[in-house]
Amino acid sequence: MSALIERLRSEGERRYHDKHRYHVLMHEGRLTREQLQQWVLNRYYYQTRIPIKDALIVSKSEDPAFRRMWLRRVRDHDGDAEGEGGLAMWLRLADGVGLEREEVASCRSVLPGVRAACDSYVELVRGRSLVEAVASSLTEFFAPDLMSRRIAAWEQHYPWVDPEMLAYFRSRVTRARRDSEEAIDFVVRHATTPQLQDACVDALIRKAEVLWKLLDAVYAAYVKPKLAAKAKLRHDRVANKMMLLYPEKGLVLNATAADTVQLCTGERTVREIVGELTAKYNQDSAIIEREVIALLASLAERGLVQESA
Amino acid sequence: MTDEIRPYTLIAELSYRCPLRCSYCSNPLDWARHRDELDTATWLRVFREAEELGVVQLNLTGGEPLVRDDLEVLVGGARSLELYTNLITSGIPLEKERLGKLRAAGLDNVQVSVQDVSAEASDRIAGMRSFDHKLEVARWVKELGMPLTLNIVLHRGNLDRVGEMIALAERLSADRLELANTQYLGWALINRQALLPTREQLEKARAIAAAAKRRLQGRMEVLFVTPDYYAEYPKTCMDGWGRRFILISPDGLALPCHAAHTLPGLSFENVRERPLGAIWSDSAGFNAFRGEDWMREPCKSCERRALDLGGCRCQAFHLTGDARATDPACKLAPAHGLIESARTEALGTAAPLRYRAAKI
Numbered sequence: 001m002s003a004l005i006e007r008l009r010s011e012g013e014r015r016y017h018d019k020h021r022y023h024v025l026m027h028e029g030r031l032t033r034e035q036l037q038q039w040v041l042n043r044y045y046y047q048t049r050i051p052i053k054d055a056l057i058v059s060k061s062e063d064p065a066f067r068r069m070w071l072r073r074v075r076d077h078d079g080d081a082e083g084e085g086g087l088a089m090w091l092r093l094a095d096g097v098g099l100e101r102e103e104v105a106s107c108r109s110v111l112p113g114v115r116a117a118c119d120s121y122v123e124l125v126r127g128r129s130l131v132e133a134v135a136s137s138l139t140e141f142f143a144p145d146l147m148s149r150r151i152a153a154w155e156q157h158y159p160w161v162d163p164e165m166l167a168y169f170r171s172r173v174t175r176a177r178r179d180s181e182e183a184i185d186f187v188v189r190h191a192t193t194p195q196l197q198d199a200c201v202d203a204l205i206r207k208a209e210v211l212w213k214l215l216d217a218v219y220a221a222y223v224k225p226k227l228a229a230k231a232k233l234r235h236d237r238v239a240n241k242m243m244l245l246y247p248e249k250g251l252v253l254n255a256t257a258a259d260t261v262q263l264c265t266g267e268r269t270v271r272e273i274v275g276e277l278t279a280k281y282n283q284d285s286a287i288i289e290r291e292v293i294a295l296l297a298s299l300a301e302r303g304l305v306q307e308s309a
Numbered sequence: 310m311t312d313e314i315r316p317y318t319l320i321a322e323l324s325y326r327c328p329l330r331c332s333y334c335s336n337p338l339d340w341a342r343h344r345d346e347l348d349t350a351t352w353l354r355v356f357r358e359a360e361e362l363g364v365v366q367l368n369l370t371g372g373e374p375l376v377r378d379d380l381e382v383l384v385g386g387a388r389s390l391e392l393y394t395n396l397i398t399s400g401i402p403l404e405k406e407r408l409g410k411l412r413a414a415g416l417d418n419v420q421v422s423v424q425d426v427s428a429e430a431s432d433r434i435a436g437m438r439s440f441d442h443k444l445e446v447a448r449w450v451k452e453l454g455m456p457l458t459l460n461i462v463l464h465r466g467n468l469d470r471v472g473e474m475i476a477l478a479e480r481l482s483a484d485r486l487e488l489a490n491t492q493y494l495g496w497a498l499i500n501r502q503a504l505l506p507t508r509e510q511l512e513k514a515r516a517i518a519a520a521a522k523r524r525l526q527g528r529m530e531v532l533f534v535t536p537d538y539y540a541e542y543p544k545t546c547m548d549g550w551g552r553r554f555i556l557i558s559p560d561g562l563a564l565p566c567h568a569a570h571t572l573p574g575l576s577f578e579n580v581r582e583r584p585l586g587a588i589w590s591d592s593a594g595f596n597a598f599r600g601e602d603w604m605r606e607p608c609k610s611c612e613r614r615a616l617d618l619g620g621c622r623c624q625a626f627h628l629t630g631d632a633r634a635t636d637p638a639c640k641l642a643p644a645h646g647l648i649e650s651a652r653t654e655a656l657g658t659a660a661p662l663r664y665r666a667a668k669i
Contacts (some may be wrong), residue, residue, distance in 0.1 A: 024527070028527075028528075229454060229455075229456065230417070230418065230455075230456035230484055232391075232393055232417060234365065234391045234393075235391075236363070236365065237361075237363060238315055238363040243365060245365055245366065245393040245417075246393070246456075247393075247395060247417075247418040247420075247456060247458055247484065247485055248318075248366065248395070248458075248485075249366075250317065250365055250366065250393075300527050301526055301527050302527070302530070303484060303527050303528060303529070303530060
């Protein structure tokens with residue numbers, strides 16, 4: 001059975017959103033105030049979906065002991081009274097970063113891409129079997145220290161956020177561990193056939209994609225990439241393509257990548273860049289957005305674009 | 310980048326002259342005999358011919374390139390060819406005003422070398438007071454808005470300070486930190502017993518550099534060049550002989566690497582006498598070790614032959630006397646014992662350093 005845990009771990013870890021550029025920027029203290037605020041605002045919509053998907057999971061079980069265990073998750077989020085629980089704590093965090101609580105709670109400013117990703121998570125849980133739905137909740141199991149890292153990073157880099165407001169993250173450090181141990185135990189006991197195990201791994205991958213797409217949407221709306229001063233674009237006469245040069249190295253770019261780089265002037269959001277490219281190439285904007293974000297990530301890892309301006 | 314034979318980088322050694330006297334200097338041992346440097350017009354022609362071959366990166370180096378008073382003109386010529394121009398310098402002699410002129414002429418990147426993390430230790434290696442001025446130059450580079458590469462050559466005397474070197478590079482806001490272990494050729498081979506670290510030292514330093522590389526990803530590139538004396542297989546020296554790099558010596562020899570002309574029986578041609586394109590494609594010297602045809606066993610049938618292309622020809626010659634031998638750094642090389650005994654020597658007491666000088 002440890003083979004299944006290992007498989008879930010490697011698939012989950014590889015896709016976990018702690019490696020997304022938006023999180024890397026957040027943890028390195030490089031998000032602007034607006035970028036951090038928008039993450040809090042948009043992520044709140046995800047938080048509101050959690051008790052709903054957990055209630056769906058409860059509804060799939062015939063076992064009172066399991067339901068008691070899983071109902072605790074719903075209570076963790078909704079609290080036992082008004083103003084308590086994870087959702088209320090998140091709204092206090094929204095206060096702490098300088099947002100209007102009422103606007104956050106209304107979810108009216110949530111990005112369409114974030115809404116679609118979070119809704120697809122609820123639909124995933126609704127459509128799958130109990131064990132698959134439980135497996136999809138396992139993402140936190142693979143990076144138990146993400147919350148601790150996040151608290152340390154916020155305290156260090158965003159001193160303008162009242163540290164009292166980080167209560168939600170603090171409460172998750174121990175709860176995430178307990179929750180995911182219960183869930184992994186359940187999956188290992190019930191995913192007894194190769195088909196069920198494959199389905200569980202697939203559900204976990206879909207869930208990791210939800211978290212990733214949420215950040216993609218926020219990144220696309222609030223990052224205005226700017227090519228770093230050290231990077232120079234030129235035509236390469238041998239390959240007859242554009243080439244991006246930087247100290248000691250060079251990258252040959254395809255036509256879309258070269259166009260993308262030329263649009264990285266620090267004035268356009270990623271979404272606006274995607275819009276221009278979509279018009280020019282007459283292609284599906286979702287595909288272009290994925291390519292552009294992947295290109296920017298690989299350039300950012302080489303220090304060739306700035307994302308925080 | 311793709312796999313064809315195509316030069317990407319021109320290394321222009323503008324002069325062998327240098328105010329420093331580092332004991333691992335990679336200049337030829339008889340450097341003082343080469344007095345006849347190429348003139349401005351010839352260098353500009355060579356840049357143009359290199360760009361026509363596909364070269365996109367230009368490293369202006371030496372010796373010390375700053376000793377050339379036509380450096381601004383050369384940088385301007387490179388800029389008009391859209392070459393990415395990197396000045397590789399000790400920072401001596403340089404004033405901020407001249408650096409500003411070089412930037413205005415189109416200089417893209419400045420690589421400053423320091424020898425250690427303190428003035429005392431750095432100046433001891435360099436053989437002159439230079440450390441404080443080098444840091445000043447590094448600060449000017451950033452003030453002028455240029456990317457900065459900090460280069461530090463590693464050896465047994467400074468390898469334990471890799472953590473402090475990384476901290477220094479962070480304080481200077483370097484964009485790239487090259488921690489380059491000494492290559493044991495030229496002056497460094499003479500001083501090998503004084504310079505070669507122990508494996509334990511090396512592993513510690515490597516772990517520190519690897520952690521910094523992860524931590525600083527996207528902000529500062531940390532490059533740790535392992536010495537091949539402690540690798541299992543040789544490095545792909547210069548990315549392969551005559552494959553990616555062209556080096557021009559101060560007096561105009563076109564070479565696959567900075568030590569190629571120390572190999573006996575090879576003829577190299579001078580850019581004063583023939584266009585660079587013809588030298589690159591036809592000269593006997595550039596073709597001598599291209600590809601795999603020159604290889605003997607154990608390289609010839611080795612499954613790694615396309616990966617490391619037999620390693621470093623110069624190291625093979627200077628250690629075994631045979632330029633076609635397998636690089637002794639390879640654990641499969643018949644002469645690997647030479648490397649193993651150097652490692653054993655490194656466990657003993659360090660020998661005193663001998664300084665680079667006009668005569669030895």
